[in-house]
Amino acid sequence: MxxxxxxxxxxxxxxxxxxxxxxxxxxxxxxxxxxxxxxxSPTYSPSANAGAGLPNLPDHQPKAKRAIYLFMSGAPSQMDLWDHKPEMQKWYDKELPESIRRGQRLTTMTSGQSRYPIAPSAYKFTPHGESQTMASELIPHMAGKVDEITLIKSMHTEAINHDPAVTYLCTGDQLPGKASLGSWLSYGLGSENENLPAFMVMTASWTGRRQAQALNQRLWGSSFLPTKHQGVALRSGADKMLYLTNPQGIQAPVRRRMLDSLARLNEMTSQRIGDRETHARIEQYEMAFRMQTSIPELADISDEPQHVLDLYGPEVTIPGTYANCCLMARRMAERGVRFTQIFHRGWDQHDHLPTDLPKQCRDTDQASAGLLTDLRQRGMLDDTLVVWGGEFGRTMYCQGDLGQANYGRDHHPKCFSMWLAGGGIRRGMTYGETDPFSYNITKDPVHIRDLNATILHQMGIDHEGFTYAFKGLDQKLTGVEEASVVHDIVS
CATH class of the missing domain: 1.20.5 (Single alpha-helices involved in coiled-coils or other helix-helix interfaces)
Structure with missing residues (x-):
């Protein structure tokens, strides 16, 4: 003074x-x-290598080094694609029995209907492969891959509306605020390529419904985990990532000097305040600098031979299409990206199912099968886990005018179908059963928490011990309720 x-x-x-x-x-x-x-976070080390995961992981021998999640947002109709119910032809336009419904919750979109008429699938099913798995005519390419996958018919969830249901699958909780599956894997296992993020996300274009449910960035957010583990979105335009290119007139050496100076300032702030996010910010700047070279190389598919492009279908060279996203996912996988998630919207067929569902399948069927073929030919499928599915299923009863082109199906969380392939998953297997109405599970139920536990297990992580201390709780992807690895589908 x-x-x-x-x-x-x-x-x-x-x-x-x-x-x-x-x-x-x-x-x-x-x-x-x-x-x-x-x-x-006792295991967090600010000075650790940016691509390194936790030192104690994996905690058992992993079957998969990486994963690709094909998310069909809007909920595909299981009885029109994978869950064959031939008995329903005799029930056409008859009322859904109360003995089947059992007072189960309905959405407000059909709770006021005077009737719940049965709408059998209009599509032909035939057996395929050595496993003789029944598959719809809408998915001829994936039908040819039934001996490569495990088909789970007994998935279920408590969520009945889209946003909480998608959030539940992606983060382990219906309420926003939890870290996503990809962020957990990035945090635990790190990246195999220091020039690319461990977790990358793509949103594919679609040709089904003109409107679709919005996707929130929290679905690939890191929440309480360090922000460097959030998913990085790859765009379909000329700028594959926002803010990645240098401003006009700024050359790479200048950018390098700017980042070095900024890192020194951030390090001073970190030493003074002790905020771990400061180090995450430094690492993100450095990653962005490296991605200025790695992302253009990743997105350039001119080196792909024609026979590989043909696997994915005619739209593979159009940026932003599902086919192009699947090819990009394979390129990410072979470059060491730990977790890739593709969101394909438009599967919410409350109406116009006969016209929109075939479009959705045309978008995705060949490319999904092509991805499996491509990974297998490259020797990568054995250690790459591929997951396909949506947030819940659809009802066997009709919404709208039965027999007309504008009929649809309502949300149904009590049973739906998903498939997994590669990464130590058994081949040519069907797991779980549902009743003749595809309404209730009759054998081997699999909750979405069990699915996430199984994904972590295949990546070498015990979901019970994989926690992060936040707000006085040991947070887990699988939450506090019971969750079990589905060992029967693991080879």
Whole structure:
């Protein structure tokens, strides 16, 4: 104080500057921040290699090094694709029996209907492969892959509306605020390529419904995990990622000097405040700099031979199509990206199912099968886990005018179908059964928590012990309710 002038106004300004709100929080919480960091995440090391995972993982021999999740957002109709119910032809336009419904919850879109008429699938099913798995005529390419997959017919969830249901599958909780599956895998296992993110996301275009459910970035967000583990979205336009290119007039050497200076400033802030996100920010800047070279190389498919492009279908060279996204997923996998997720929207067929569902299948069927073929030919399928499915199923009863082109099906969380391939999953297997109405599970139920536990298990992680301390709880992808690895489908 004796160094200040005797002017009262000068003294007041100096005191306010020294003890401003920002300075108070920066200085007063430095020790607390460091202590909190240590208590929240004992295994987190700010100085660790950006591509490294936790030192104790994997905790058992993994069957899969990487995973590709093909997410059909909107909920595919299981009885029109995979869950063959020939008995329903005799039930055409008859009422869904109460003994089958059992008072189960309905959405507001059909809860006011006066009738619930049975709408058998209009599509022909035939057996395929050595496994003689029944598959719809809408998916001829995947029908040829039934000996490569495990088909689960007994998936179920509690969520009956899209947003909580998709959030549930992607983050393990119906409520927003939890870390996504890909972020957990990035946090636990890290990346095999320091020039690419461990978790990448693509949203494919679709040709079905003109409107589709929105996708929120929390589906690939990191939440309480360090932000470097959030999914990085690859775009279909000229700029594959936002803010990746340098501003006009800024050359790479200049950008390098800017990042070096910024890193020094951030390091000073980190030492003063103890905020782990500061180190995450440094690592993100460095990753972005490296991606300025790696992303253009990844997105350039000019080196792909024609016979490989033909596997994925005629739209493979059109950026943003599902076929192109599947090819990009394979390129990401072979470059060490740990987890890739493709969202394909438009599967919410409350109406116009006979016209829209075939379009959705044309978008995805050949490319999904082509991805499996491509991975197998490259020797990658054995250690790459591929998952296909949506957030819930559809009802056997009709929504709209039965027999007309505008009929549809409502949401149904009590049973739906998904398939898995590669990554140590058994081949040519069908798991779980449903009743003749594809309404209730009759054998081997698989909850979505069980699915996530199984994905983690195949990647070498015990879901019970894979936790992160946050808000006084040991957070888990599979939550606090019971979840079990589906060992029967693991080879």
């Amino acid at each position: 004796n160094q200040l002038s005797n002017d009262p106004a000068s003294i007041e300004r100096a005191i306010l500057k020294r003890f401003s709100r920002r300075a108070l929080f920066a200085k007063g919480t430095a020790g607390l921040g460091a202590a909190a960091l240590a208590s929240l």
